[in-house]
Amino acid sequence: MLLWGLASRSGIPHFLLPSPLAVAEALWVNRAYLGWHTLITLSEILSGLALGVTLGVTLALGMILSPRLQRWLMPLVLTSQAIPVFALAPLLVLWLGFGMSAKVAMAVLVIFFPVTSAFFDGLRRVNQEYLDLARSMNASFGAQLRHVRLMAALPALGSGLRMAAAVAPIGAIIGEWVGSAEGLGYVMLNANARLQTDICFAALFILVLLTLLLWLAVDTLLHRLIDWSPE
Numbered sequence: 001m002l003l004w005g006l007a008s009r010s011g012i013p014h015f016l017l018p019s020p021l022a023v024a025e026a027l028w029v030n031r032a033y034l035g036w037h038t039l040i041t042l043s044e045i046l047s048g049l050a051l052g053v054t055l056g057v058t059l060a061l062g063m064i065l066s067p068r069l070q071r072w073l074m075p076l077v078l079t080s081q082a083i084p085v086f087a088l089a090p091l092l093v094l095w096l097g098f099g100m101s102a103k104v105a106m107a108v109l110v111i112f113f114p115v116t117s118a119f120f121d122g123l124r125r126v127n128q129e130y131l132d133l134a135r136s137m138n139a140s141f142g143a144q145l146r147h148v149r150l151m152a153a154l155p156a157l158g159s160g161l162r163m164a165a166a167v168a169p170i171g172a173i174i175g176e177w178v179g180s181a182e183g184l185g186y187v188m189l190n191a192n193a194r195l196q197t198d199i200c201f202a203a204l205f206i207l208v209l210l211t212l213l214l215w216l217a218v219d220t221l222l223h224r225l226i227d228w229s230p231e
Contacts, residue, residue: 018198023205026198034187034199038206041184044100044172045214048107053164055108056115057157064123064149081113085171089178103175103183110171114163122156123149158222165218169211 014022027034059077063070089106096102126149134144176185184203191199 018201022198023201026202037182037184037187040182041172044103045168047104048111048171049168052108052111053115056112057119059116060119063120085174089174093179098179103172106175107168107171110167111164115160118160119157122153126152154226158226161218165215169207
């Protein structure tokens with residue numbers, strides 16, 4: 001913050017680097033405007049997070065239950081990550097329109113992979129001794145899945161959820177950049193076009209704060225739910 005303040009006083013034009021005080025003033029003066037667009041982006045992020053986590057968990061369970069399904073799904077999952085998100089954004093806007101659906105879909109694309117990867121890895125790397133013990137007690141495959149694999153994979157799922165919370169805003173913001181008339185991504189683009197850099201910085205500050213709060217909320221919830229794990 002000190003370096004930022006010094007840099008803003010070193011002769012750099014205000015429209016290139018506003019001072020921290022100017023950004024704080026922009027936050028206060030435009031609080032209603034920024035608040036409304038923050039709610040829009042937050043709703044997109046939370047919707048994308050819920051759908052992305054659901055999709056990721058479903059894919060991981062499907063692949064662990066069916067090796068044949070795994071052989072079909074894994075290449076598709078990897079392909080979805082090989083294509084740059086920016087390349088898919090215009091297509092999603094074209095298919096789903098300029099409303100909320102395209103932004104949520106972008107968030108889902110960014111979120112589901114870390115959840116799928118982490119949870120599938122956790123389900124696959126269960127201590128063999130636990131599985132042998134369950135089999136010695138005549139536990140069915142379903143019972144082994146519920147009471148052994150799922151319980152052992154919860155810490156891995158927690159890691160995937162933390163990653164998902166950290167990257168969730170990326171998809172929503174990219175979607176807003178490509179085509180939107182609301183949300184923090186729209187605010188940043190609009191402010192940048194008008195050389196209102198202080199508002200652009202204010203929107204960026206809110207976005208960073210949202211990401212930190214979302215990660216902390218997920219981390220706190222996970223610690224309460226799986227505080228028994230070695231993690």
